[in-house]
Amino acid sequence: xxxxxxxxxxxxxxxxxxxxxxxxxxxxxxxxxxxxxxxxxxxxxxxxxxxxxxxxxxxxxxxxxxxxxxxxxxxxxxxxxxxxxxxxxxxxxxxxxxxxxxxxxxxxxxxxxxxxxxxxxxxxxxxxxxxxxxxxxxxxxxxxxxxxxxxxxxxxxxxxxxxxxxxxxxxxxxxxxxxxxxxxxxxxxxxxxxxxxxxxxxxxxxxxxxxxxxxxxxxxxxxxxx
Numbered sequence: 001x002x003x004x005x006x007x008x009x010x011x012x013x014x015x016x017x018x019x020x021x022x023x024x025x026x027x028x029x030x031x032x033x034x035x036x037x038x039x040x041x042x043x044x045x046x047x048x049x050x051x052x053x054x055x056x057x058x059x060x061x062x063x064x065x066x067x068x069x070x071x072x073x074x075x076x077x078x079x080x081x082x083x084x085x086x087x088x089x090x091x092x093x094x095x096x097x098x099x100x101x102x103x104x105x106x107x108x109x110x111x112x113x114x115x116x117x118x119x120x121x122x123x124x125x126x127x128x129x130x131x132x133x134x135x136x137x138x139x140x141x142x143x144x145x146x147x148x149x150x151x152x153x154x155x156x157x158x159x160x161x162x163x164x165x166x167x168x169x170x171x172x173x174x175x176x177x178x179x180x181x182x183x184x185x186x187x188x189x190x191x192x193x194x195x196x197x198x199x200x201x202x203x204x205x206x207x208x209x210x211x212x213x214x215x216x217x218x219x220x221x222x223x224x225x226x
Contacts, residue, residue, distance in 0.1 A: 091104035175206060187207075
């Protein structure tokens with residue numbers, strides 16, 4: 001049935017290495033095989049294709065019980081590159097209860113993300129075959145158009161990008177605002193693009209660096225650190 005942390009990660013296709021056989025794919029992703037031991041309602045119904053005639057009824061229930069502790073999932077968190085047409089701005093219409101404009105997200109997938117998905121789906125199928133497993137059909141809805149109605153990730157980042165020059169970024173490498181030296185922005189908003197791995201440790205590292213810059217450098221000599 002699994003446990004919360006039971007699974008393996010395969011990073012062979014995370015960077016450019018391993019992608020020579022897939023022209024046009026610049027970055028891959030971190031492949032994960034997980035048997036998380038989810039609750040009965042959340043994970044009930046993982047049945048191989050062709051096992052039953054329908055996804056309801058007594059035969060389906062019997063098959064779902066039989067396969068409950070014999071199923072795993074293969075998925076990928078892929079790196080999402082930065083594009084000029086994907087951005088955050090202030091919504092011209094909608095506001096919060098204080099009258100301040102809400103943040104608006106403009107984002108859609110490109111042919112590169114679709115190529116990523118096709119490549120990784122093929123690798124998933126090869127892994128399942130090597131495991132002598134019976135693979136279910138992949139999710140055909142993925143990567144057609146971006147939609148908030150389907151869970152894809154809660155690791156949203158960007159918006160206050162870090163960089164080496166003020167004309168191409170909002171904060172400097174110390175997380176200090178280029179134009180307002182006493183303003184420090186700490187968090188995943190500094191990421192120029194979305195990496196394939198979870199962002200927590202990178203956020204922690206940036207926070208420690210910002211704290212070092214603020215306490216040991218800025219407070220002693222106020223002003224821009226870069």
